[in-house]
Amino acid sequence: MTATSSPPPRTRGARRARGPRVIAPLVSGQEIVLLAVIAVLWVVLGFATPAFLTAGSLRPLFIEVAPIALIGVGMTLVIVAAGIDVSVGSQMMVCGVITARLLVEAHVPLPLAALVSVLVGAVMGAVNGVLIAWGRVHAIIITFGTLNLFQFVGRQIFGSQTVNGIPATLDVFGRGEPGQTLGLPHSFLLTAVIAGVVWWYLRQTPGGRHFYAIGGDALAAELAGIRVRRRVLLAYVVTGALVGLAAIFTIAKGTTTLDQSIGAGEELAVIAAVIIGGTSIMGGRGSVLGTILGALLVQTVTSGVTQLGWPSNLSDLFVGVFVIVAVGTDLLRQRTRRAAR
């Protein structure tokens, strides 16, 4: 089940000779396919709407994709360990409203507000993680419950009003000139850096490989001496913390007003991006790189539909179809592997 399909016992010399093949290949087939699909879509959209392949059109795409991809990085950890978190949208609402009110009403400097947002997100992730790991309840049930709880908290802090006059300090992650370096939006750059770190962690460190072991078979992982509960807790805490950062990106890319719709439906977009990226919903397989590509594909479709002048709601239909196709590919791969054994 794990990405490194269990190697047969070899002698030391043989393993050294095979070398890096014991580790998963740098990019998987699914990721190459995704890259190709995105490239084809970009070319097609470039021909269909000449404005698509311009900086003015691609930059918003990268700004829009940043929060989804960033949360997706955490969600990859969660889903690789055979869990799921449907409460990230509500978490984003809580982080967002706390940050916005800190910035507007307490005039807190941005770094401090960001830190608070990340901490608040981590605490909410910890609530999920503790309930799931120690309460031994299926992740989807717990996170459905906490989805409602966090939404209650968020709306209480909103107090049935919008937060107005969000300051310009957030422009460092915004759409304008201060939000870019070399033409690339800061939010996407930061997301790429974090994704790189988590990608390396999942691939190369023993701790990262534990997530795959847990997703493959949690009981076997426990018996092999992995501290399953701690890893599961860590996955949800990381997701929560990343939601906290993504909330800042989301506020920054919006207007100066924040309303209660922040984060609505975010969980579905994130999960779709992770699944399209080739992470198996059954756990035990997946990569952060795939998630980033999945998020890019989802966002390409969304902006493509808008730019073609089609009804914007139609993009969800394509996202749904892509998810089905991605899951189908995953199943097919599993069957061929099982048949090959």
Add this chain to the structure above:
Amino acid sequence: MTTTAPSPSNPAEAPDNGGDAPGPLLRAWRAILTRRELLLVILLVVVLVWMTALSYGGYLTGPYDPDYLATSLVDAVPLAMLALAELLVIVSGRGGIDLSIGSIVSLTGMVFGIVHGLWGWPVAAAILLAVLVGGLLGAVNGVLIAWLGFPALITTLATYYAYRSLALVINAQKPISTPNIQSLYSLTGAVEIPVIGHDIPNVPLGVFTFLVPTLVVVWLLLQRTTYGRRLFAIGTNDVAATWSGVPVARTRLLAYVLAGVLAGVVAVYVTGQFASARPDAGTSGNGLALPAITIAVLGGVAITGGIGRVSGVLLAAVLITWLDAGILLMFEGNDGTQFQLLALGAVLVFCALLNSFTTRRYGGTR
């Protein structure tokens, strides 16, 4: 939780029972934990007594009386019916769940609104079509999950997206409320029950025309037919069921079709309730799927499959409806809706933890 319970190892609690026979207190405690209906009845009584006390004390913004409770049942009808749909798919096992059910309500509601409201089909034909479309949309889920072995969670997430998108696009995001549709509102009006109606409050018509028939049919299906037994068999252990000659894929597929059919019926009801076919009828806010799953789990349906009862789901739906109705009265204006979220979430987490606890301690909720 366990601190208040007489523990079996404590000899002072059961001194004269001899051997391992549990004392009456312990038996009662165990029954409350393992008999979900019993726990729900107790919770229901607690909610009713608490709210009525608040009402008499003048803490509520309106009277919490039988009339109000009867009126609020209008919200219990779609919730309970969709929770029954979730019961069917969750019981079918292998991680069965249907997130798309709210979108099916939206899409079939729009189809119903178009053929009845815009094209002027007779009501009966339009309802039949809505049910067929619901069944068809459920069948798409079912084929993917039961035949092709897709994981239910992610499949229905995808179809949730797809159906919701179609529902919004099909009529350019506009609701349909032609006179034809508006006249359906009478479906949900309150009626006086014949013979005994003078002594009890008027109950919404939908309870009799929609909820009660559905309850009876689903109960008969699960408890009195071969299909029902097979459904529990595949949910408990589908390998064993396969070797016993149960057509596992077909049985599971049918569960998703039935869930779609129920969603189609709910779509008609919701259209009548709002006197308008709304493209976001089942997906606005948190949608209808989440509360439906919550109620199913609260009603004692095990998420792992094979366990679940109609009576538990019904009690859970009524409990949540009356709790919500009470919460709404506790606050001025719209503040109550936020506390409904709190109540729903807290109750779900509590019941999930309770399920997990009883499964480990007593081998599951019956």
